[in-house]
Amino acid sequence: METDKEYIITVFSENKVGLLSQITTVFTCRNVNIESLTTSESALQGIHKFTIVVRTSPETVEKVVRQIEKKIDVLKAFVYAPEEVVQQEIALYKVTRSSSVEQLVRRHNVRILEIDSDYIVVEKTGHKEETQQLFRLLQPYGVQQFVRSGTVAVIKSRRELLNEYLEELEKMRKNQKNIDTEA
């Protein structure tokens, strides 16, 4: 579809067994392909963070996010356009060792992780296009292994939406309590 765009979805949840498959099912149900997915602890203790990259229409991404938020153990999900986030991926390459390879990797701003008499392992961090480009350049020299991580992203906005959300929740809960005690 022409209206399809890239979106970065961040999901914050309780750390519960099986939640990953609950979240990915929401995408499969609506036939949305996940381009990349990473999960980790968030900055808040006990809260887990999923970073999911998809290409889809704006309407679908909205619906998907609401379905994800409906999961009892999900705190909140946010959708961002690529320009709203700082994002990186990390790629590792295991390449047959030769002097031309060494020269090439030095020019490409990579970290050398290991050098063996036969091979060399390097790491490049950047956008997908950059890591992909290096892969293409290395291919003629013999790439034995290549792996790229999913996107990790932080949000540019000055506001910390999750924290605001948690505060709002707290307020709502207090109001609710007041209503309950009045009743």
Added chain:
Amino acid sequence: MNTSPTDEQQTIDGPRMTGSQALLESFLIEGVDTLFGYPGGAIIPVYDALYDYRDRLRHILVRHEQGAVHAAQGYARVSGRVGVCLVTSGPGATNTVTGLADALMDSTPLVLVTGQVGSELLGTDAFQETNFVGITQAVTKWNCQVKRTEDIPAAMAKAFFVARSGRPGPVVVDITKDAQCGTAPFHYEKIASIRSYVPVPEPDPARIEEAARLIDEAQRPLVMVGQGVILGNAEAELKAFLEKSGMPVASTLLGLSAVPTDAPQYVGILGMHGNYGPNIRNRDCDLIVAVGMRFDDRVTGSPAHFGENARIIHLEIDPAEIGKIIPADVPVAGDVRQTLPLLTERIRKRRHEEWIAGFRACDRIEQERVIRPALHPTGARIHMGEAVDTVARAYDNDAVVVTDVGQQQMFAARYFVFRRTRSLVTSGGLGTMGFGLPAAIGAKLGAPDRDVVLFVGDGGLQMTIQELGTIFQSNVPVKIVLLNNSFLGMVRQWQELFYDSRYSFTELTNPNFGLIARANGIAYRRVEQHEELTDAVAEMKASQGAFLLEVCVESQENVFPMVPAGAPVAEIRLE
């Protein structure tokens, strides 16, 4: 704050008891009085404990675990309480999946406790082990597995809270056998909130103002009510809103009985086999106020054409439903019991007499072309509509109507007059054949003071017919009206209308239902003639216990009106 059972720090101040006892104590604290279940190896410890709780917990032994869930659904839908089921692991658990899916679709609050193999055996393909938490992920509102005795109370507290709060739904708690057998101090704290879960979204005052303004401006508005009104106990709030706004009101199948269907502003059922007026006038509406409904495709027909000239106000508790099918001009998230009065306060008092008169004109057309011929057929055979109407009049339209799925379901919904809330129990979203009989059992137990009448087809009855044994054993006085057309009627209708009358495997050669009824100790009568019908229904009503009334009906009757699947609702056909 964090309430997930694994994180719960169990305080050591309660009496020590086994996990099984803790489970039953949890039921008592949550106000449970009835369980529907079936024992087996992995749940025997709970059943053993239950032996000592027979005076406090009524257990209904069903004949198949699917029946347990449907019965619990019937119980929950008429009583507004959480339905509770208890089954064993493996096949016992997997037999419940259809019921869970049905309850999720129709927002029915349920807690299903399943036994599970011992925790040391998990993941080893042990005897009767299934990954039930994995299997039921897609058919529950929430589920969890408990592997430690001390975690049972917290898991149960969370299960009941999730099942009944917000938009209700089914919850599964899968308890390993060692957790049932172990002992721990019992300490129970009811749950009132979970950090990651907002059961009821806060209504936005700006949206309320906006909605009130649209209502005041509308010339041709229509209110559409769904089951949300019943689930939210908002019938009185809806009545006040309707009285002040003067708007006509239509109902979804599951919304039926939220508004008395003989109320002056009531204009009929929406959707595929609904009434003529609310469908044909869909295009004429300039405002639709949807209250606690989710725009199922059986209601909307082609969504692109639905309310194409109308603004849409959508009052709904589940944010994921807003804009899912029909984009809302004014979404009003929240509990309708809370949001309806906010609207009522703000709107002008109005009457829409002329606009409602337009619906009455449609009613007259439907009356002439559809209803009169259905209720007073000229042929030799009895028609389904006629049978429903006879039962309705015998009960003075005051009974809990339970239906199975198919033609008989649509006739029951169309021709019964619903005057009291929670008077229709039917499988709407999933359309589960076999739902009716067990749901009727649960409904009778949940509303013992009301008459419960089931309308069921000859196909659907045979899907869960073993529950006649439950009626026998537990002595449940449900009245079963079997509308026997010797066909899978609804499918036959589609074959007639859309598949050139090629009746591929829809004709049934049926057993002798009279013998089956009698074998289960259930009174029985069979009627074929119009003249006998009234008397037979009277006999059924007068009988003390359960009764199976088999009505042999016209075999090739069709339900009309009908909106062909996927067509705009305004293309509703009268024949």
